[in-house]
Amino acid sequence: MAPRRSASDPGYGLARGRIFPVERAGSLLNPLRRIVQPPSRTVGRLGLSGGETVLEIGCGPGYFTGALAAGVGDDGLVVALDLQAGMLQLARARTRSRRVRYVQGDATGLPVGGGSIDVAVVVLMLGEVPERARCVAELARVVRVGGRAIFCESRRDSDFIRLGALVALVEPSGFRLESRRGAAWEYTASFLKG
Numbered sequence: 001m002a003p004r005r006s007a008s009d010p011g012y013g014l015a016r017g018r019i020f021p022v023e024r025a026g027s028l029l030n031p032l033r034r035i036v037q038p039p040s041r042t043v044g045r046l047g048l049s050g051g052e053t054v055l056e057i058g059c060g061p062g063y064f065t066g067a068l069a070a071g072v073g074d075d076g077l078v079v080a081l082d083l084q085a086g087m088l089q090l091a092r093a094r095t096r097s098r099r100v101r102y103v104q105g106d107a108t109g110l111p112v113g114g115g116s117i118d119v120a121v122v123v124l125m126l127g128e129v130p131e132r133a134r135c136v137a138e139l140a141r142v143v144r145v146g147g148r149a150i151f152c153e154s155r156r157d158s159d160f161i162r163l164g165a166l167v168a169l170v171e172p173s174g175f176r177l178e179s180r181r182g183a184a185w186e187y188t189a190s191f192l193k194g
């Protein structure tokens, strides 16, 4: 369980359950990551066909945002959301596109209309949220019926969530696991909203 946050401890840090700090954003953009977790492979697993509205929750410095913008095409939209303004600044500097809208917000209270999202993408973020069930409930609210919530987890991340634990958390909110791609230690899990 991630630690609760307070005014005196907003919860930033690299340890389990802490919010990844913007000061360390460079490590998320490390060139080595392009080898072990290329954005094109991760986004390729989402099966985007163009025209979708994609919500990227916890976009950080935008490692995946450009590839998502390419995936949704000219008729689509990526809403790239993060808690930290500094992360959004970095992401915006990397990908300036009319296909991307940057939004500062909290995954446990998404500033997004109900049923307005085709695909929600959550990469290495859920483990940083103390109220994970509330985050999943928000996903269930904003993803349209027939849409998908897609989670990418890696054991290289201190907040790694095993697939079994993720399924137990997500399915009670009206999603059903439809596929898992990749290895048990670095997977992409796609859930269909019923």
Ligand SMILES: C[S@@+](CC[C@H](N)C(=O)[O-])C[C@H]1O[C@@H](n2cnc3c(N)ncnc32)[C@H](O)[C@@H]1O
Pocket (backbone or CB within 6 Å): 019, 020, 028, 057, 058, 059, 060, 061, 062, 063, 064, 081, 082, 083, 084, 087, 105, 106, 107, 108, 122, 123, 124, 125, 128, 129
């Ligand atoms: C480990 S970083 C991953 C960033 C990006 N998804 C990637 O894989 O490069 C986690 C990001 O989630 C954001 N985050 C953590 N808790 C959040 C919350 N409750 N709402 C929105 N963003 C959050 C952090 O600010 C950070 O940018």
